[in-house]
Amino acid sequence: MASAPHVATFVKTVPKEEKMLCLKECTEGSVVKILKVEAKETLKKRLMELGFLPGRHLKVIRNAPLKDPIEIEIMGYLLAIRKSEAEYILVEKIKGR
Amino acid sequence: MEIKIALAGNPNSGKSTIFNALTGAKQKVGNYPGVTVERKEGFFKLNGLKVRVIDLPGTYSLSYYSPEEMIARRVIVEEKPEVVINIIDASNLERNFYLTMQLFELGVPIIIVLNMMDDANKKGIKINVDKLSQKLGVPVIPMIAHKGKGLENLKKTIEKVIKDHLDTLPKNSFYPEELLAEVKKVESFIVQKAQNLSGYPPKWLAIKALEGDEEVLSFLKKKAKLNDDFLTFLSEVKKRLSEKLGDDPEPLLAEIRYQTIQKILFDTVEWNFRKTLTDRIDSIVCHRFFGLPIFILIMTIVFQAVYNWSTPFMDIIDNFFTWLGEYIGNFLNEGLLKSLIVDGIISGVGGVLVFLPQILILFFLISLLEDTGYMPRAAFVVDRLLKPLGLNGKSFVPLLSSFACNIPGIMATRTIENHKQRLLTILAIPFISCSARLPVYTLLIAAFIPQKKIWGFLNLQGLVLLSIYLTGILIAALTVFFFRTFIFRGKSSPFLMELPPYRFPTFKNIFLQMWNRSVLYIRKAGTLILAISIIMWTLFTFPTNPKLSKDYQTLKLQAKDEKILNQIENEEAAERLAKSYAGRFGHLIEPILKPLGFDWRLGIALTSAFAAKEVLVATLGQIYALGEVTDDNSSLVEKIRKDPIFNPVTATGLMLFSLLMMPCMATLPVIRLETGSFRWPIVVVVWTLSMAWLITFFWVRFLGPLVLG
Secondary structure, three states: OOOOOOOOOOOOOOOOHHHEEEHHHOOOOOEEEEEEEOOOHHHHHHHHHOOOOOOOEEEEEEEOOOOOOEEEEEOOEEEEEOHHHHOOEEEEEEEOO | OEEEEEEEEOOOOOHHHHHHHHHOOOEEEEEOOOOOOEEEEEEEEEOOEEEEEEEOOOOOOOOOOOHHHHHHHHHHHHOOOOEEEEEEEHHHHHHHHHHHHHHHHHOOOEEEEEEOHHHHHHHOEEEOHHHHHHHHOOOEEEOEHHHOEOHHHHHHHHHHHHHOOOOOOOOOOOOOHHHHHHHHHHHHHHHHHOOOOOOOOHHHHHHHHHHOOHHHHHHHHHOOOOOHHHHHHHHHHHHHHHHHHOOOHHHHHHHHHHHHHHHHHHOOEEEOOOOOHHHHHHHHHOOOOOHHHHHHHHHHHHHHHHHHHHHHHHHHHHHHHHHHHHHHHOOOOOOHHHHHHHHHHHHHHHHHHOOHHHHHHHHHHHHHHHHHOHHHHHHHHHHHHHHHHOOOHHHHHHHHHHOOOHHHHHHHHHHOOOHHHHHHHHHHHHHOOOHHHHHHHHHHHHHHOOOOEEOOOEEHHHHHHHHHHHHHHHHHHHHHHHHHHHHOOOOOOOOEEEOOOOOOOOHHHHHHHHHHHHHHHHHHHHHHHHHHHHHHHHHHHOOOOOOOOOOHHHHHHHOOOHHHHHHHHHHHHHHHHHHOHHHHHHHHHHHHHHHHOOOHHHHHHHHHHOOOOOHHHHHHHHHOOOOOOOOOOHHHHHHHHHOOOOOHHHHHHHHHHHHHOOOOOOHHHHHHHHHOOOHHHHHHHHHHHHHHHHHHHHHHHHHHHHHHO
16 A cells, blocks of 8 residues: 655655646556645645645545546555645655556 | 633544533524634533633634634634633544644643543554643543543543643643744744734744735734835745745645654654554455445435435424414414414414425434444545546435425535535535425426326436436536636645544434534524415405405305315406515516516416425415315316416426525525525525526426427
């Protein structure tokens, strides 16, 4: 399972451009590390409050039957997020295609 | 002596289960004034102490982005509960503790409840409760609320807090020194310069000011009278902080809270995540191929239940009040008093209660779906379809049930967490064609739309009916678009929805939910509905002795047989109706209806449709002097066919108008109940009437003659 908590996972590495991708591009089953939350104000705050912090791992569980939203697992809980919002979350692939 | 406690916690943390377990049926549900947020209060006795429990809205945080969060923090600060019980889903510790950190910042006494310990166990999470409590410096109580485990322990701890003055004020500060030092500076500034803090803790105000909390900043400026010096000071502090800790304070605080949580949980909790039942169920109900069929199946059952299963119960209520009216009528002399009691009050009360079966059945199913956890999955599956309309998946069930009846549909919008989305859904619902509008369509279709097939397989009558329903949906979508673009401008609200673990529902929760909804409906909406129905009765009854064109009394005495007598009676009723206030109102609005091809008689019929849409048929029967129209309304069909005012275009126009015009009188008080103000029912009346007129005008004048001509 993804994102079992370890202390100090918030290690900030300078994101390498070529490895960066949007959360919405990730395929089902992939485990990724959050690099950056690019959203503005409300959305950024909301996402951070729900645990989207740089350095943390999350897992893409599945797409909805109509392809949007996507279901992810973060900090051990499940969250549905639309692709239009997942777009703002920049990640680096750890596992999966 | 009465003391006050508050329950705080994330959505899906089992807060309401604990609230129900503590208070039983002694609950009061209402709205916080002016907003769509529900206020729940209850009582319980604790060894002679009367404890008032406030169930705060479920929130993930205490920032200022949603009315729920603002209300939660306002209640904690302004109503000063003796202790805040923070309910935490033990299977989801990290995220749940985020709220705890914010409660700690508020500096209020706290008891922590680790609920759903069984789920945590199944998920492979082991918690050292004593160590956790020691570390946090507040009592921590493990619980399995739906089995009642830990409840006694919680009550005992509450008692200790109150009677033995057990100190549960969190004292430990977990945040980094650099941050605390700067917070301290802001705090002293506030304490020295502010005029009136209205009970808000200065340390909390300092943290929130650093986070850029708009509500707190405007409070500090307006109420506490801090001038621009404070803002200058604040920006200096912010600058220093970002230099020291390398980020802006706003995201920084979120990070620091989560880092603190990890520090606390590191040596008190062991994680060993296992695949749970939830994962297995989800892989079926959210499945790429099976997800939609399962959704459709469940929604069909919900719709069937509200639409069909409620009918026998509604008939029973209807028949009972008809019988009661006749029975009591026997004891009263013919006259005004009898009419008031039988046609005004008794049928009015019946008109309120007749909606109860649908409300009860819908809320039974909604609670079942919410408690098991399927509801958010349904929203997940269907969200994509509602997104183009500017709504989200949570609006589906309210909109679907509105096809049966708008009232339970509007009440079901409570399941939509986001208040903007909730209001938009409420504004769209009146255009969803409820079952009460069907008799109007069937009458007019039978009279003017020929039974014929187009392209060999499509039934024209069916096609017209379908078009009416689709028009309703279209106008509903247009309404959402309009209000989203022009009225609720500004920040759009992101759709981020937790998918909680599947759980067994408890009968108690379901029952209380149904009970609370019904009481709320009868108390808050029922009285208003009754009042409006008596006003309607007055309109259709008075004046009682108008100047009649014929001497019906003499004619009736001269009548040779039953048939002629009936004929005369019906004619008299028709004339009395025409001369009643409602009839005069019909004449009054005729100039407005003229461009639509309607006359004053349709004005009366439409006025009566405000009582309930299906009444339009009965009123038409009365207008054509047919007496009471039975289910077989073939005589009425004959009459309206011969009436020169009607042709296929005006008939479909009338269908359109009764679809789109304001919802029935029972719906408006329910809109008030759910939105917490009279503003929204008024908006609905104005908006629906304008839409009805404009669309009907366009149809009757331009499109209709083109399509049907």
